[in-house]
Amino acid sequence: MRKMKMLVAAVMLAVLVAGCSSAGGSKDITLAYVAWDSEIASTYVVKEVLEQKLGYKVEMLQVDAGPMWAGVSDGSADGIVAAWLPSTHASYADKYKGQYEDLGANLEGTKTGLVVPAYMDIKSIEDLNDTTGPELDYKIIGIEPGAGLMMASEKALDEYGLRDKWTLLESSSAAMSQELQKAYDNKEPIVVTGWTPHWMFAKMDLKYLDDPKNVYGGAEQIHTIVRKGLKEDKAEAYAFLDKFNWTPDDMAKVMVAIQGGETPEAAAKAWVEGNAELVDAWLK
Structure with a gap:
């Protein structure tokens, strides 16, 4: 009888604990x-x-x-x-x-958009149609494929008439940052897909290219x-x-x-x- 009572008590305790756990959530x-x-x-x-x-x-x-x-x-x-x-x-x-x-x-x-070092003499995405392209081999350094920023950048190629010459390179956020830092240290031209907040704006003097067609939207x-x-x-x-x-x-x-x-x-x-x-x- 004593063993039976102990067993019943143990079962009741287990049920109580399970009930409390269930009520409180995992x-x-x-x-x-x-x-x-x-x-x-x-x-x-x-x-x-x-x-x-x-x-x-x-x-x-x-x-x-x-x-x-x-x-x-x-x-x-x-x-x-x-x-x-x-x-x-x-x-x-x-x-x-x-x-x-x-x-x-x-x-x-x-904020999101196309970003360049402040030392580059370029102000707008529209300017990419002019003399900047040959310096950059007509390449924009992107991030992970499927990212919303990449979708917007693909649209920008079409909206600004860049599709025939320019290529948006798929990469990763880490690889993009590394390429930007390397170009910045050497004072070389580069265009990347960027966003704020990001540590790169604290470490480097950068600027967004104006987006008069508002492809990337506002804040x-x-x-x-x-x-x-x-x-x-x-x-x-x-x-x-x-x-x-x-x-x-x-x-x-x-x-x-x-x-x-x-x-x-x-x-x-x-x-x-x-x-x-x-x-x-x-x-x-």
Whole structure:
């Protein structure tokens, strides 16, 4: 009889623990992001807060923009803090409309376009039709194929009549930055696909080429997008993601630290520890 009572008690305890776990939601969470320096910075800061302040175990999925949006829309990813709207990721936002929840902007004042060193005597994308082409072998250094910035740049080739001569080279954000730094150090001409915030603007004197046809759109925002049902499944994480908001200067500090040799984890940890008041506001 005593053994039977102990068994019943053990079963009841297991049911209670399981019930509490189910009610509180799993402490596992998946964040998807693109390999832009800006999004590496923001996603690792979010990871640090989720793990160190809220006790979650975070899985990081580094993917291209298309799979990132698909993942948060089909539920294979819980959230992203890397949605550039309303222009850069417009095609993905429209494609998956109704399949995700937009928590609004987490950063204001972004920009995308074609970028050159300030020492180059060129002001507009239209000027690429003139004397600049031969110096650059008619090549624009791009980033990952499928990125919204690359789609806009392909459109720019058509809108500005550059398609016959110019080529947009597929690359990666890291490779693009390296090519830009190398050309800048040697005072050589170069055109790249660029965006703000990015550490390269803090390290080099750069400028955007004017875009009179407004192919790249105006100033944008970076939004936080979560899967449907996250509020019910992981209320604590949802509340934090809903309040997560910082400035380009905040992001730049993390990006510069990473570019200077720190790991994303170390840079994010240092920033979180150094900005306790803001982090606490996200968690209230």
